[in-house]
Amino acid sequence: MPAQQRADARRNHALILAVAEAEVAAHGADTSLEQVARAAGVGSATVRRHFPSRRALLDAVFQERAEALCARARALADTPDSRAALLTWLSDVTAYAASARGMATTLTYDEAHVSLCSTKLSDAADPLLRRAARDGAIAPDLTIADLLTLVTGIALATEHHRDPAAEADRLLALTVAGISPPASGRAG
Amino acid sequence: MPAQQRADARRNHALILAVAEAEVAAHGADTSLEQVARAAGVGSATVRRHFPSRRALLDAVFQERAEALCARARALADTPDSRAALLTWLSDVTAYAASARGMATTLTYDEAHVSLCSTKLSDAADPLLRRAARDGAIAPDLTIADLLTLVTGIALATEHHRDPAAEADRLLALTVAGISPPASGRAG
DNA sequence: TTGCCAAGTGGCGGGGTCCTCCGTATCGTA
DNA sequence: TACGATACGGAGGACCCCGCCACTTGGCAA
Missing domain, CATH: 1.10.357.10 (Tetracycline Repressor, domain 2)
Incomplete structure (x- = not known):
């Protein structure tokens, strides 16, 4: 079993975080998670998996x-x-x-x-x-x-x-x- | 033309206000307008007409x-x-x-x-x-x-x-x- | 009283989000 | 290389906001 987390998961985590940062800076803190997911090019479920709320x-x-x-x-x-x-x-x-x-x-x-x-x-x-x-x-x-x-x-x-x-x-x-x-x- | 507002409109206004009051007291201020409309037994458009936002x-x-x-x-x-x-x-x-x-x-x-x-x-x-x-x-x-x-x-x-x-x-x-x-x- | 018409109503549909589930692709290991 | 756990992403249901529109109703005028 993997030590902690799979490589792609770690990558996505970082990606989503970066995208969210830009998105929040650009459109405020009430950006929808869907929007973040779209901007990051990942499914909305993935965003939600990394950041539950x-x-x-x-x-x-x-x-x-x-x-x-x-x-x-x-x-x-x-x-x-x-x-x-x-x-x-x-x-x-x-x-x-x-x-x-x-x-x-x-x-x-x-x-x-x-x-x-x-x-x-x-x-x-x-x-x-x-x-x-x-x-x-x-x-x-x-x-x-x-x-x-x-x-x-x-x-x-x-x-x-x-x-x-x-x-x-x-x-x-x-x-x-x-x-x-x-x-x-x-x-x- | 009616002086100000039709009677039913006035009635609905009061009704919606009362219902909204109860609803907010019960479920907090983030109650949806739809919920208020449902509780008041009127269409959501009516609520929206009386209170735009x-x-x-x-x-x-x-x-x-x-x-x-x-x-x-x-x-x-x-x-x-x-x-x-x-x-x-x-x-x-x-x-x-x-x-x-x-x-x-x-x-x-x-x-x-x-x-x-x-x-x-x-x-x-x-x-x-x-x-x-x-x-x-x-x-x-x-x-x-x-x-x-x-x-x-x-x-x-x-x-x-x-x-x-x-x-x-x-x-x-x-x-x-x-x-x-x-x-x-x-x-x- | 009756008829007319604007004010008022309510439901429908489009667009969007949140959230969950599940089949599938991928990673890491044996 | 093959396998199993892990992670992915899209579909779908529920909800909400919002605008539109055909229909009803209230109130004035004849």
């Missing part, structure tokens, strides 16, 4: 994006200002989620089916959060999950805006600052 | 909910603590949006097609915001649109959570407070 496919598509964000988190771990590091990372995540239509949707579902994307992100960003908390730079009871949920929420709510990225960034700043007047002068 | 239908369904929230806003306008009034109203909106699946989605699209729901809500809540701003109880550059967007974002992001209402309320509190440590002691 649309979410599974999107998850795979966005995984490398998520990987980039993880790397960013690791890079920011050495920045002197721990609060700024966290905020910068959040801003990056927001920018990604706002620009890549459907990434927010993918992250949203992580409660139900555990999403690889989301858990990886959480794991990578956790040191950032813990460092900031240790420095007393953020509220001590914050969790990465909360922050990610807020960010994806912002991305979802601004998805149909004229300029999603700008709007999302604005709202992120607002969330970070809170709604109180800037009494003690600390800003985002 | 699914969003139009949802909009109509949630309009009375929105009306309740508007009334709430008016009632809160006389509360002594202007900040608390605004926060209470936001919490109410969050609760509604989190419990009524799909209401958040409806509110989200207001940028593109102007949603009656959303504009009504904004108009009703504007006095609340302005009063709080005048009292210096909130950041002066806040807008109702921003707050509604944040709330709907929270609702969207927590929709698939185990306990959406509780989670949404938690995140709203977090958003209100901001992520900074509670230095000067002011809480939500």
Whole structure:
């Protein structure tokens, strides 16, 4: 028996992933699986076999994006200002989620089916959060999950805006600052 | 010619709306128009004639909910603590949006097609915001649109959570407070 | 009251997607 | 080379959206 997977299966997996990536970039995250299959020149059943649900496919598509964000988190771990590091990372995540239509949707579902994307992100960003908390730079009871949920929420709510990225960034700043007047002068 | 609309059309409109309400409450906001038509015992074309898109239908369904929230806003306008009034109203909106699946989605699209729901809500809540701003109880550059967007974002992001209402309320509190440590002691 | 006609209705068909099943081609091994 | 498990892809059913069109019904006018 084959060790893991047949060669053609591996090939198709990669092919479908690449095609899906292009398709999502071109036509948004609500592309039909049929369309992906057609573009890849394979049967729709094959797509479905490799990625049981649309979410599974999107998850795979966005995984490398998520990987980039993880790397960013690791890079920011050495920045002197721990609060700024966290905020910068959040801003990056927001920018990604706002620009890549459907990434927010993918992250949203992580409660139900555990999403690889989301858990990886959480794991990578956790040191950032813990460092900031240790420095007393953020509220001590914050969790990465909360922050990610807020960010994806912002991305979802601004998805149909004229300029999603700008709007999302604005709202992120607002969330970070809170709604109180800037009494003690600390800003985002 | 008839003044406005024929009697049977009016009847059907009301019937479909009622059925849709029940259907959405029972099976979520992604119910198909066909399903609504079937449940109402009318042809699918009739549903489509009264409500051109699914969003139009949802909009109509949630309009009375929105009306309740508007009334709430008016009632809160006389509360002594202007900040608390605004926060209470936001919490109410969050609760509604989190419990009524799909209401958040409806509110989200207001940028593109102007949603009656959303504009009504904004108009009703504007006095609340302005009063709080005048009292210096909130950041002066806040807008109702921003707050509604944040709330709907929270609702969207927590929709698939185990306990959406509780989670949404938690995140709203977090958003209100901001992520900074509670230095000067002011809480939500 | 009766007749007319536009407003309103409902069903049909085309196009599309999702999803499953199953015969068949292909890969990897003996 | 031959065999068996693995993977493929197309067919087909169920569903949905959407536009079209012949028919019915409600309300005004004679």
